[in-house]
Amino acid sequence: MEVVIVDSPSQVAQEAASRVLDYLHTNPTANIGLATGSTQQGIYQLLIDAYNEGRIDFGKNHFFQLDEYLGVPETSPTSFQHVLKSHFLEHVGVADGVLQVLDGNADDLESECSEFEHAIASAGGIDLQLLGIGRNGHIGFNEPGSAFDSRTRVVELQIETVQSNSHYFESEDRVPRHAITQGLATIMAAKFVLLIATGEAKAPALASMLCSPQSVATPASILQQHPNLIVILDKAAARDLP
Ligand code: F6R
Secondary structure (H helix, E strand, O other), rough: OOEEEEHOOOOOOHHHHHHHHHHHOOOOOOOOEOOOHHHHHHHHHHHHHHHHHOOOOOOOEEEOOOOOOOOOOOOOOOHHHHHHHHHOHHHHHOOOEEEOOOOOOOOOOOHHHHHHHHHHHHHHOOEEEOOOOOOOOOOOOOOOOOOOOOOOOEEEHHHHHHHHOOOHHHHHHHHOEEEEOOHHHHOOOOOEEEEEEEOOOHHHHHOOOHHHEEEEEEHHHHHHOOOEEEEOOOOOOOOOOO
């Protein structure tokens, strides 16, 4: 594991985007797992800039969604699928369909989950997985208590996550209580994982993830076992690290 601590959120985005670009230059056909959330926005903008400047071509990549709310229309600005398309994929010249979505409106959610796992396996696995971390230590929507051997499935969101994400919705009671997420074992199977975090609110979660014994109470702590993990933090998020 490599932990990189920089001064500011914009430096986190720069360092992370530069690691992604380095990785894609040597792995141009990589399958990429995409996280949503405010922390990721800077990376996506820098990747768009790199594309516009001719420094990267995403034409040979396939993309996999990390998680999605249940019951949010895919055209809603709060749908993760919509965010990934409108904030990134639509700006980097990739064809429709290169994003393997998690459909939170599927009639048969169990089949949706198993088909998603099958799609990852058929593509040869996820090469690069981008991640953020929740204040409660979640990755994807794997909330505290999630089994380390979990795969893609429907989960119930904890109140802390609902509250953290409520600013994207009209009010807290409009935040979906359920989501569909890659499981912890699904995430662990990615060949390279890049997790970023910024801000003091994430400091306790980062300390538990990196310094406490592995525990389902901090789902991100499973990553201590990942053979190829880079964690990029700003000073505020690293506040509680020794
Ligand atoms: C989003 C996701 C979540 C977020 C986490 C941090 O796809 O999987 O785990 O990465 O909640 O969100 P932000 O960056 O908004 O603080």
